[in-house]
Amino acid sequence: MKPKSPEFTAKELKYFQNTDFLKTKRLIINSFIRLFEDIQSDIVCSIDKEDIQFPDALITKSGKITKGENYKELPFVVLDCPRFFSKNDIFAYRCIFWWGHYLSNHLLLKGHFLDRYHACFVDSWSLLKDEPVYLNLSEDPWNHDLSTSDFVPISRLNPKKFNEVLLRLDFLKLVWRIELDQWKAFHQFSLKNWLTFINIINR
Numbered sequence: 001m002k003p004k005s006p007e008f009t010a011k012e013l014k015y016f017q018n019t020d021f022l023k024t025k026r027l028i029i030n031s032f033i034r035l036f037e038d039i040q041s042d043i044v045c046s047i048d049k050e051d052i053q054f055p056d057a058l059i060t061k062s063g064k065i066t067k068g069e070n071y072k073e074l075p076f077v078v079l080d081c082p083r084f085f086s087k088n089d090i091f092a093y094r095c096i097f098w099w100g101h102y103l104s105n106h107l108l109l110k111g112h113f114l115d116r117y118h119a120c121f122v123d124s125w126s127l128l129k130d131e132p133v134y135l136n137l138s139e140d141p142w143n144h145d146l147s148t149s150d151f152v153p154i155s156r157l158n159p160k161k162f163n164e165v166l167l168r169l170d171f172l173k174l175v176w177r178i179e180l181d182q183w184k185a186f187h188q189f190s191l192k193n194w195l196t197f198i199n200i201i202n203r
Contacts, residue, residue: 029067029077032097035183036065036079039095039190043081046191050198055116058084058091072145075099089113090171093197095190096144102177103186105193108141110171117201121166124200125159128174131196136173137165146177 008016015021040063047060054060063081079095089111096104109117135157136143138150154162154174166172176193178186 025075029075032077033065033067035187036063036077036095036097039187040065040079040081042187042191043093043194046194046198047082052198054082055084055091055113057089058082058113071098074101084113086111090141093194095186098144100180102146102179103183103189104144104146104175104177105190106144107174107193107197108171109173110141114170114172118166118172120201121172122163125154125157125162127196127200128154129157130155131193132176133193134175134177135162135165136169136171136175139169141171141173144175146175151175 043063044061047054060082063079064083065077065079067075067077069075076099077097080092081095082091082093084091090108091110091113092106092108094104094106094108096106098104131154133154134146134151135154136151138148140150143150157165176189178189182189
């Protein structure tokens, strides 16, 4: 059977005739990479300034920035700083730009990192309940889509329910988000949320 020739809508035709959009997209992605480099630098400085004693395995002196084109079919940029990833153990403070959605910070702990800080978070509900922070209720630590029912604001949980989630899952994931039109505030927003974590583990 002869292959069917493709057909394009007027919208698709307009898009693939346009060169400006993709050039502008590249500029936008590069700008977020530079923003994340600045955030990384300040997080590293805060660790040195506060003389925080993290586990030796944790990479605290530099971050890792990655970019991609297909998180749910859309581009993204991610900063992990500080970070450690293995099959059983994870520590990541992440900054994420997700095209068309939002900017967000993610704190992800698993394995011996969660064991180390678990008690700190059990006692942290009173600190977090007034924060614009979400708790992941699902068993998927790599879901970043806050529009799903997998995430709930901690302000909607009582201390008992909060602690039940901490005990049920083998990881902890907290997420803060702001809208894309607030991008100028994201640097300070990310540092504030990082320092919230520091306050929790130092209580």
